[in-house]
Amino acid sequence: MDVIPNMLLFSELIQCGGNVYTWCYDADGTLLKSNCPDEAFLSGAFDLFGCKRRMLEYGREHTTPVGLGTALGMIWAAAFEKEDGALKRAWVIGPVFYQDVSLRGIEQGLQYYGRLETSIAWTMQLYEVIKKVPVLQSTILNRYTLMLHYCLTGEHLTISDINNQPLPEVANAAQAPDHDRHKVYMAERAMLQMVRTGDLNYKQALSASFGISAGVPVHSDDALRQSKTSIIVFISLVCRAAIEGGLSPEEAYALGDDYIQTTESAKTLDDLNPLPMMMYDDFIRRVHKCRTNPKLSMQVQKCVDYIEMHLEEKIRAADLATLVGYTEYYLTHKFKEETGLSVTDYAKFAKIERAKVLLKSTDMTVQDIAASLAFNTRNYFSRIFQEVTGQTPMEYRED
Known part of the structure; x- marks a missing residue:
């Protein structure tokens, strides 16, 4: 049948x-x-x-x-x-x-599982996904x-x-087995790397690594206090990663202090729910803004942002030209003049950077990573990866 x-x-x-x-x-x-x-x-x-x-x-x-x-x-x-x-x-x-399920119900449910290690990163994604569960x-x-x-x-x-x-x-x-702490470390390192690079496409990039979960949980009999402590730790890590990404310490610490104060002022778990994602997104956007190359014209910067946001697609110069109202010939020359790279090479290097994150932070196969980044075949992806990094994808993953 x-x-x-x-x-x-x-x-x-x-x-x-x-x-x-x-x-x-x-x-x-x-x-x-x-x-x-x-x-x-x-x-x-x-x-x-x-x-x-x-x-x-x-x-x-x-x-x-x-x-x-x-x-x-x-x-x-x-x-x-x-x-x-x-x-x-x-x-x-x-x-x-x-x-209908409440945030308190989710917190209590997670506590039920005892040794299951649910980090703030994973819990943050859980709250977002649960909103869509019918x-x-x-x-x-x-x-x-x-x-x-x-x-x-x-x-x-x-x-x-x-x-x-x-x-x-x-x-x-x-008696559930502990998770591979190396995978946990790599997943959370990838999450902070998204902050350092100001990667606006972080949701797609980290969707698989969020599923790894784990991390060191903060346990307390008070669910609200536990959530506040976890969020404050998360804010501190993101704040430091943003400074490493180029955000000024003055701006980063002031922003982090504001979010910590907002966290401490929360009266319920419902008040806390949107804070981690809001804070994470805010820091990433600020790092992205400060890393924007002031030497790039508005049109070329728009093309660069488009490439970073559409790594799962085939990137064509003709589409970018239409996006900014240039002819393809003029755009390709202007893009190369301002960035030092052709559109094809810029997209290739950006895709390989994303592949490096996925290799280190997820269990996705090389085939799946190649497909997710719109490479025609695994062999072609592996060849380009080795040209850029000097290692095969599996060598990079195991390094």
Whole structure:
């Protein structure tokens, strides 16, 4: 039975009811595809909260669908594609909430997981992503789950056949393995590097590394105090990175002090929620402004900014010329005269800088990084990377 056409139709149909996404994993737990715009982060959360492990363990032994809950209230559901009785693929829908969730609920949910290390960087991204997770009645999710199972197997089941698993026991959660602290360090170093370079495209650049999570958590019985302390530490790190990026110490420290005071004045977790992202974005934009080359004309600076913001696309001089109202011939000469590089070389070097961040801060494959930066093939990407850095991508990652 070819399930792919069924699943394509199913994915489109449930999207009619809201942002309910579908995911496909192979029998080893490798994510094969999804239609979720926050794929990198949410797939990391699915793994981090133990849902992927529980799904695969259940799917290898059973044929009926399963519901997978978390202490945060986020729910996924999975159904299984078998071949000769063995698990071939697991198909997932979600995440959703059964009811509106508060920031306090998220804080308490994270504390439930004990040794799971959720840094301020990861928690900041979690808050942003959760805003887009839909609220769906349990009966509707169960019906979607039954439809998913039918699309995969042609078998009619009832809601009672769905194994809605309870949350893992606290004791088991406390035994969760520590995360690779080297990956944690590299992910957070990449985040601060975005500040140093004033990279306005930081959200796309770091979407995958946010999913690694971890860091040294600050624990307290007072959730508000814990959040304030974490945010103040984060502000301090970003402030120093901004100074290293060229922002004057006077401006950086004054700005950091303002954000720290605002943090301390917050009365609720809802007051704190927007502060980390607002502060991070503010520092990056100020560093970007101070790093802008005053020798560049407004038109060439606009082209440079466009390239930095569209590294995932093919960069063509003709498009840049249209952007600033020049002919392609005039723009290419003016760009080379002012920057010392051709449009093609400037875009190439910018893409390699982004690739270096992704290699050091994420688990993305070289193939995926090449594709994400619009290189035609992995071999071409590797050749250009070695020309620019003197190392292959894998040598750079392992260095």
